[in-house]
Amino acid sequence: MSKKYLLSFFLFLFIISCGDDDNEEKYGVMGDLSYIPYSPQAFSITKPDGFPSMFIPTDNSMTLDGIELGKHLFFDPILSADSTMSCSSCHSPSLSFTDGGATSTGIDGISGLRSSMSLLNIGYVEKGLFWDGRSINLEDQALDPVEDPIELHDTWENVEIKLKDHPSYPKKFRMAFGIEDRSEITKELAVKAIAQFERTLIGASSKYDKVIFQGLAAFTDSEDRGMRMFTDAQGGLPDAECAHCHALHLGTTDGFFNNGLDSVGSLKDFIDLGLGGVTQDTFDNGKFRAPTLRNIALTAPYMHDGRFETLEEVVDFYNESPNHNNAANIDVNIRPLGLTSEQKQDLVNFLHTLTDTTFTTNPAFQSPF
Amino acid sequence: MKKIFWFTLFTSFLLFQNSCRPDPTLEETSDVELIFKGKYADEVLMINNDYDYDGNPIRFDQFNFYISNVVLVKDIVGNPEETELFEINFVDLSFKPVDVEDATKGVVITAPNIPVGEYSGIKINIGVAPDLNITSWEDYGSGHPLRKAGHYWSAWNSFIFSKTEAKIDIDSDGTFSHKLAYHTGSDEAYRTKFFAKNIILENGTTSKISFNVDAKRIFEDINVMTQTGTHNINDMVLVNEIMDNLQQKSLEIDQ
Numbered sequence: 001m002s003k004k005y006l007l008s009f010f011l012f013l014f015i016i017s018c019g020d021d022d023n024e025e026k027y028g029v030m031g032d033l034s035y036i037p038y039s040p041q042a043f044s045i046t047k048p049d050g051f052p053s054m055f056i057p058t059d060n061s062m063t064l065d066g067i068e069l070g071k072h073l074f075f076d077p078i079l080s081a082d083s084t085m086s087c088s089s090c091h092s093p094s095l096s097f098t099d100g101g102a103t104s105t106g107i108d109g110i111s112g113l114r115s116s117m118s119l120l121n122i123g124y125v126e127k128g129l130f131w132d133g134r135s136i137n138l139e140d141q142a143l144d145p146v147e148d149p150i151e152l153h154d155t156w157e158n159v160e161i162k163l164k165d166h167p168s169y170p171k172k173f174r175m176a177f178g179i180e181d182r183s184e185i186t187k188e189l190a191v192k193a194i195a196q197f198e199r200t201l202i203g204a205s206s207k208y209d210k211v212i213f214q215g216l217a218a219f220t221d222s223e224d225r226g227m228r229m230f231t232d233a234q235g236g237l238p239d240a241e242c243a244h245c246h247a248l249h250l251g252t253t254d255g256f257f258n259n260g261l262d263s264v265g266s267l268k269d270f271i272d273l274g275l276g277g278v279t280q281d282t283f284d285n286g287k288f289r290a291p292t293l294r295n296i297a298l299t300a301p302y303m304h305d306g307r308f309e310t311l312e313e314v315v316d317f318y319n320e321s322p323n324h325n326n327a328a329n330i331d332v333n334i335r336p337l338g339l340t341s342e343q344k345q346d347l348v349n350f351l352h353t354l355t356d357t358t359f360t361t362n363p364a365f366q367s368p369f
Numbered sequence: 370m371k372k373i374f375w376f377t378l379f380t381s382f383l384l385f386q387n388s389c390r391p392d393p394t395l396e397e398t399s400d401v402e403l404i405f406k407g408k409y410a411d412e413v414l415m416i417n418n419d420y421d422y423d424g425n426p427i428r429f430d431q432f433n434f435y436i437s438n439v440v441l442v443k444d445i446v447g448n449p450e451e452t453e454l455f456e457i458n459f460v461d462l463s464f465k466p467v468d469v470e471d472a473t474k475g476v477v478i479t480a481p482n483i484p485v486g487e488y489s490g491i492k493i494n495i496g497v498a499p500d501l502n503i504t505s506w507e508d509y510g511s512g513h514p515l516r517k518a519g520h521y522w523s524a525w526n527s528f529i530f531s532k533t534e535a536k537i538d539i540d541s542d543g544t545f546s547h548k549l550a551y552h553t554g555s556d557e558a559y560r561t562k563f564f565a566k567n568i569i570l571e572n573g574t575t576s577k578i579s580f581n582v583d584a585k586r587i588f589e590d591i592n593v594m595t596q597t598g599t600h601n602i603n604d605m606v607l608v609n610e611i612m613d614n615l616q617q618k619s620l621e622i623d624q
Contacts, residue, residue: 055511126511232601233524239600243523249507253519281465283417325546328417332430332534332548 031164031182033174040178043067043196045123048204049213050249054123060139060192062199065175068368070197072172073190075367078162079145080107080152087145087194090116093365096295097122097201102306106151113272115306118299120359121292123199127254131288131304134278138195143187156187163190203294203359211353212249219353226350229343240318240347242293244333251293251354258286260323260334261303267328272305283329297355311351315344398482399570401454403439404579406475406623407432407462413472414584416463422585422593426538428545432584433461434531434615435514437498437559439480441568444489451492454480457501459514462582475579488568491578495616496530496559525602527554531615533587539594550598551587553608553615560616566624579623586618587611 040063045054056062073079074087090104091097097119104116114131127133135141145151146159163169163185170182177189210217219227227233229240231248247253256275264270267285276285288304302308308317319337324330339347359365407414409429419426436458440451458478466472496502501515506528509516520529530553536545570576591610599607 050505050507052507052516053510228524231522231524234602241600244519247518247521248523250518255519325544328428328536328545329430332536332550335548 031170032180033170033182034180036171036174038174038178040065040176043200045199045202048202049209051121051202051204052124052250054199055126056199057137057139060195062196063176065172066177066193066196067200069169069172069176070193070195072169072368073194074197075369078166079154079159081154081158082107085152087142088367090145090151091119093362093367094360096120096203096298096360098299100300102301104151106148107153108149110150112150114304115301117289117291118295119198119201120203120295120356121250122201124250125254127256128278128289132274132278133256133289138198139188139191142191142194142198146187159190160185160187201359201365203356205358206294206356207353208248209356220349222346222349223353224350225343226346226348227353229339229347230350238337238339238343240337240339240343241333241335242318242347244331245290246293251296252290254290256284256287256289257331258327258329258334259288259318260321260326260330261307261317262286263323263326274304286327286329293351294354295356295359297352298357298360311348312344315339315347319344397485397572399485399572400575401441401480401483401570402575402577403454403478403480404475404577405460405462405478406473406579406581408581408583408585410583410585413469414462414582415466415469415472420585422537422588425541426545427535428537429463429533429535429584431463431532431534432582433459433463434495435459435497435520435528437494437496437501438492439494440492441483441488441570442490442492442563443486449489452484452488454483454491457497457514459517459520460582462584479575483570485570485572488570490563490565491568491622492561492563493620494559494561495612495620496553497528499556499559502527502556502559522552522554525554527556529554530558530612533584533611535584537593547594548597549593550600551607551611552599553611555602555605555608557605558608558612560612562616562620564622566622581621581623583619583621587614589614589618 043062043064047053077083077086079086085107090099092099099116101116103111103114105111117131122138129135129138129141135144143156146154146156164182170185173179173185173189176193179185179189207217211219225237228235229237230242232239232241232243245253245255245257245259262270264286267282270276270286273285275287276282297311300309302311302314308314319339321334321336324334324336409420412420414429414432416429419428421427438456439454439458441454443450443452455478460476460478462476464476497515504515506516506518506521515528520532522529533549533551535549537547537549538545539547566578568576568578591607596607599611
């Protein structure tokens with residue numbers, strides 16, 4: 001009898017010695033997810049007219065369950081230290097995934113230097129995300145805000161624990177990525193799912209699309225003049241120089257520019273270095289990403305620091321370009337435009353044709369909570 | 370038994386004979402490197418560096434162009450034979466070199482597995498070939514040379530073949546206030562240039578062909594004080610002048 005107990009004791013010791021880290025000790029058999037079916041269904045992006053193909057990383061193929069998980073994570077305040085904010089706090093669907101503020105405020109009430117960027121068609125960005133281009137792709141980008149002290153101010157270690165202990169997320173991770181055990185939930189999988197959801201945020205049903213690609217609408221005379229100035233087409237109208245940085249049809253060239261916002265004594269004097277802070281090249285100081293102009297009417301205020309309240313103010317700024325000679329790296333296409341009041345209004349009217357409200361109300365992009 | 374013997378002998382002979390033939394898939398080839406070096410007259414071109422333009426400092430922001438249907442030419446009497454190196458590529462001399470030595474390395478484009486032999490020259494088309502220029506940047510996948518939104522002009526229905534952007538400090542006050550932005554495009558602007566040069570490709574080697582691209586010569590016979598930019602279809606006279614300069618004066622082979 002005592003031999004039996006002794007044998008059982010050693011067997012018990014042997015079993016617990018097999019757990020080689022905290023995760024396995026904690027979750028052990030309890031963390032097993034292999035009983036949940038894993039049958040991923042591939043999701044492919046439908047390419048809108050005039051759009052390029054979207055680059056999808058080979059190690060993050062899109063699936064319906066991956067997108068669903070990403071959507072939950074995007075809207076869930078579980079990613080913040082005090083569970084008060086989520087990605088959607090600064091990227092609200094109704095504002096074309098911006099927050100309507102000049103700059104964004106995190107969980108500690110600290111305001112950052114920059115405005116929240118629209119996520120509309122964000123999957124097409126290839127030259128670096130954020131205003132300063134510091135992230136190479138959406139997966140990399142989604143890592144930042146969780147630990148940023150002026151944003152969600154948590155740690156990924158803590159977020160991973162919350163996700164592993166959550167009543168429903170382990171199942172969602174299993175269905176999205178086929179993990180066998182909840183201990184396998186990692187930040188890398190979380191950001192992959194968020195990136196999958198973000199790649200679905202496509203909007204291409206504006207009046208512009210209806211006119212140019214579908215023949216379902218027509219520009220007004222004013223909008224037509226605005227587009228001609230925007231693209232410097234023929235027609236005896238001045239060149240508004242817009243398309244150098246905001247090429248149609250995506251409304252951006254995906255590049256970084258100093259558009260002469262700030263008057264500086266030298267290239268080292270920018271309060272916010274922008275791209276230069278990332279590349280450490282002085283000639284990149286004061287350069288910021290040219291954002292998409294699609295849904296621009298829904299994403300006020302404008303510029304990286306939200307200094308302009310209206311599109312009219314923006315057009316006024318470019319028309320005058322007061323700092324066009326100020327810094328050595330100002331783009332050569334920044335110059336006073338000499339537009340009349342009517343021409344400025346034409347440009348603004350054209351910009352409104354890029355509004356797509358089917359994007360902001362799309363049920364697939366709304367909070368699941 | 371005899372039949373088996375003769376069958377085995379015959380099969381062995383066939384196998385032996387086949388093994389002695391050269392494998393037709395193993396064609397003798399060489400890699401060809403085209404090296405484009407940016408210059409400003411006799412100086413190495415570096416973006417954001419200052420050079421002299423008629424006594425005033427000039428500084429370049431961008432200098433780049435497309436090349437299409439680049440071929441090596443073999444002189445066969447009455448019937449020159451062309452071997453394609455590549456269909457399209459982008460020569461961007463706006464890259465940011467670490468220093469002059471780095472800039473001297475230039476832009477290197479490699480055409481792999483080109484059949485060996487003796488060639489009499491190389492033909493380069495400057496711009497985007499008409500059969501490609503009917504497409505748009507959105508038609509190409511990530512990493513393709515034509516997938517550049519900033520090098521497509523929708524109002525032209527054309528890729529932008531070349532961009533030369535620079536600023537001149539015309540009154541030497543330290544402010545580069547005179548801005549030049551020459552963008553070219555449309556089928557009319559497409560140019561062909563043939564360089565006669567004896568090029569010998571040997572099996573398993575990498576052959577290098579170097580070119581100098583002089584940014585200063587882009588401006589020859591152009592009044593940069595009054596003709597500061599080409600952005601629309603109405604500028605075709607100037608567009609053609611810029612492309613003529615790129616073809617005839619700026620792009621030269623390094624003999």
